[in-house]
Amino acid sequence: GAGVSQSPSNKVTEKGKDVELRCDPISGHTALYWYRQSLGQGLEFLIYFQGNSAPDKSGLPSDRFSAERTGGSVSTLTIQRTQQEDSAVYLCASTQGSGEKLFFGSGTQLSVL
Amino acid sequence: GIQVEQSPPDLILQEGANSTLRCNFSDSVNNLQWFHQNPWGQLINLFYIPSGTKQNGRLSATTVATERYSLLYISSSQTTDSGVYFCAWRSYRGSTLGRLYFGRGTQLTVWP
Structure with a gap:
């Protein structure tokens, strides 16, 4: 695709529900990243x-968070039993290689009520 | 752990002014990028600059890898330059190979 695509753009859920966030990277990009940004934070x-492999999973905040990537393309970030502190913008980014620019999607705004 | 420090944390300018943003790293640099996050939250890659100097219009960036810092210059600032500027450093060794570390950002506000 022309850019990194994330869906949904907004997700409102109730505490305790599971959510899935999707990221479709730029075609041909081998590396894919997930970041989280709380309001006004880094x-x-x-x-x-x-x-398809995740050499570094150490940033996942708890075992309620998991992610997978299939076919070297689409990635899904799953949050089980959501909590209010999970509310944030979840950002996905991809890059062609280690010496290349990183490109971000528009993010998914997750709100847990 | 790796530290990426940005300064200043906040910057307020009048339109037309010039500014310099700084990024310091605690480890050797081999992959350094600058991003602009606009007020709507979109992150735009401005530069990939592991060393040397690059220019793109009114923006330019310089990385001095041996001294572990990078500078982003904004000349003749415009209101559309407002937002948060992040630098990011990519780890190239150990268990964190591939991870990008971001600074806390510089919040830039440009007034007309």
């Missing part, structure tokens, strides 16, 4: 994929 690293 970017918190969650997980990084190189191809």
